[in-house]
Amino acid sequence: MNGMTKIVKTIAGISFPFIVIYGLYVIAHGHLTPGGGFQGGAVVASGLALILVAYGSKWAATKIKEHDLSLLESVGAIGFITVAFFGILFGGVFFSNFIVGTDLLFGGIPLAGAADINTGGTLPLMNFAVGLKVIAGLFGIVFIMALAISKKEESA
Amino acid sequence: MLTKRDYAAVAFLTIITVFLMFSMLLIHPFGSPNASAMDQYIIDNTVEETGANNGVTSVVFDYRGFDTLGEATVLFTAVAGVIMIFRRLKK
Amino acid sequence: MIANIPYLAVVGLIIIGLSAVIFKKNLIKIIIGITIIQSGVNLFLITLGYREGSTAPIWTSSPGGVMAFPVPQALTLTSIVIGVAVTALMLSLVIHLYRHHGTLDVRKMGGDDQ
Structure with missing residues (x-):
């Protein structure tokens, strides 16, 4: 897949940072507002896919390898399971929310109706891990498909 | 030119439509589901127990974490499957 | 009973998707039908x-x-999320089939009795 025209590249380059910032906002505020790791990860992955389509998979293949993406996805999955296993160590059961109610980071309990980023216990940590996993997984799927199609165009 | 297969398909589609219509009319009324004790418990206790303002996130990552673990496994398996299919094609 | 009319949207989506799966011959259109059923x-x-x-x-x-x-x-x-994963796998398999047969039409694919 070759890149598109200069107009598309410029507009994609301008809108890409906003899409990524919005996706990261949705991930970071997953325990307060609508959204979470999966939704924000999908937003960031679609922004990356926009760049991939605008600039072409040949250009993208020089910037990132599919090996790195699968590594990133494994890091997200291992982080998610690690937080869940810490629940056994500190809280007694798998997936126990052991941070909430303590003085640690994210340990607060919000007042009724108020929003405080420093709440939620293990939920923000799991949101970050799952967000990383979804970014790498969804963008990896699109990237590998684009690579395979461009390889076929070369041989044909 | 309609073949025998087309008639069978239309008959199948009609049966499914009638079945779905009857289910639609016989299900509980729209907007008043049967509240179980679990649903009310989650709505009442989410903020105190998990510290999260978002009820859906607290269900996804806390009350029903095992579901999310399976979901993450499915996503991982899909990526692994896509990589496996296109590995073979590259040769 | 009349209050259940909103469920008609669900029935409509499932029927539209199912008819696409049954009547269409293009594999991409069949996958679009499956995703419409998922939406329903x-x-x-x-x-x-x-x-x-x-x-x-x-x-x-x-x-x-x-x-x-x-x-x-x-x-x-x-x-x-599971629907996204399944759709990705289906599309990958369709790309595989297209390379093998050179067509997306299920009638021209495989089978010597055509």
Whole structure:
């Protein structure tokens, strides 16, 4: 897949940072507002896919390898399971929310109706891990498909 | 030119439509589901127990974490499957 | 009974998707039909948790009052992600089939009895 025209590249380059910032906002505020790791990860992955389509998979293949993406996805999955296993160590059961109610980071309990980023216990940590996993997984799927199609165009 | 297969398909589609219509009319009324004790418990206790303002996130990552673990496994398996299919094609 | 008319959207989506799966011969269009069926099922799951006059189960600047059930919404999230994974695998297999047969038409694919 070759890149598109200069107009598309410029507009994609301008809108890409906003899409990524919005996706990261949705991930970071997953325990307060609508959204979470999966939704924000999908937003960031679609922004990356926009760049991939605008600039072409040949250009993208020089910037990132599919090996790195699968590594990133494994890091997200291992982080998610690690937080869940810490629940056994500190809280007694798998997936126990052991941070909430303590003085640690994210340990607060919000007042009724108020929003405080420093709440939620293990939920923000799991949101970050799952967000990383979804970014790498969804963008990896699109990237590998684009690579395979461009390889076929070369041989044909 | 309609073949025998087309008639069978239309008959199948009609049966499914009638079945779905009857289910639609016989299900509980729209907007008043049967509240179980679990649903009310989650709505009442989410903020105190998990510290999260978002009820859906607290269900996804806390009350029903095992579901999310399976979901993450499915996503991982899909990526692994896509990589496996296109590995073979590259040769 | 008349209050159940909103479920007609679910029935319509499922029937549209199913008829695409049955009558279309192009594999891409069949996959589009399957995703429309998925949308119908997701809409049905969301609708199951809706209560009359309820708000989303989010307490940040909530207007108060009745809240919708969070569990069907969480399960719909699971269902959407699994749908994305299944669609990705289906499209990969279709690319594989296209390279093997040189066509997307299921009637021209395989089978010597055509």
